[in-house]
Amino acid sequence: MKSKKFLSATIIASGLLLASCSNAEEEPAEEGTPGKPLEEEGSHEEMDHSSSGEVPGTLEEAEDPRYPVDSEATILTDHMPGMDGAIATITGAYDTTAYEVSYTPTTGGDPVENHKWVVHEELEDPGEAPLEQGDEAVMNATHMEGMEGATATVDSAEQTTVYMISYVDTETGDPVENHKWVTEAELEAAE
DSSP states (O other): OHHHHHHHHHHHHHHHHHHHHHHHTSOOOOOOOTTSOGGGTTSGGGSOOOOOOOOOTTOEEOSSOSSOTTOEEEEOOOSSTTOTTOEEEEEEEEEEEEEEEEEOOTTOSSOEEEEEEEEGGGBSSOOSSOOOTTOEEEBOOOSSTTOTTOEEEEEEEEEEEEEEEEEEOTTTOOEEEEEEEEEGGGEEEOO
């Protein structure tokens, strides 16, 4: 009877020892942002989409925009998570040509495809607007890290009113100030 108790105690102790050893010897988790998968690191989701609100000096203010400065509109686009459905406060409205572009960041990393939007006035010596699909131009835009100085290939061009907006991210609750840019078609009157 004594040996059975000793054997049971030994088995239990061994099991506990093995359990604690296996936890201590597990591979460390790959580092990333808590709550975000590692593969999302470096993506648009990780960037601060606020800006100083500065715009190129040649960018013309819209004379009669559908959404005047200080008005509110609902965002209908998802350039990044937390944007679609947010209520935007209009902080600027400008008539220009907006381009959807693809480029390789000057900081390295994967090419960025179909980035919305870069305006004509953010291109270095672009010539007359609009540029055509496939045209290339160097960007002076600073919306994202690695954008300034990168060569953009035009995917599409749209003559429109673009808006600089401030809103609260619907996923994180963080404020985004002076985000550049959304087009008139990407907004609707707030209810």
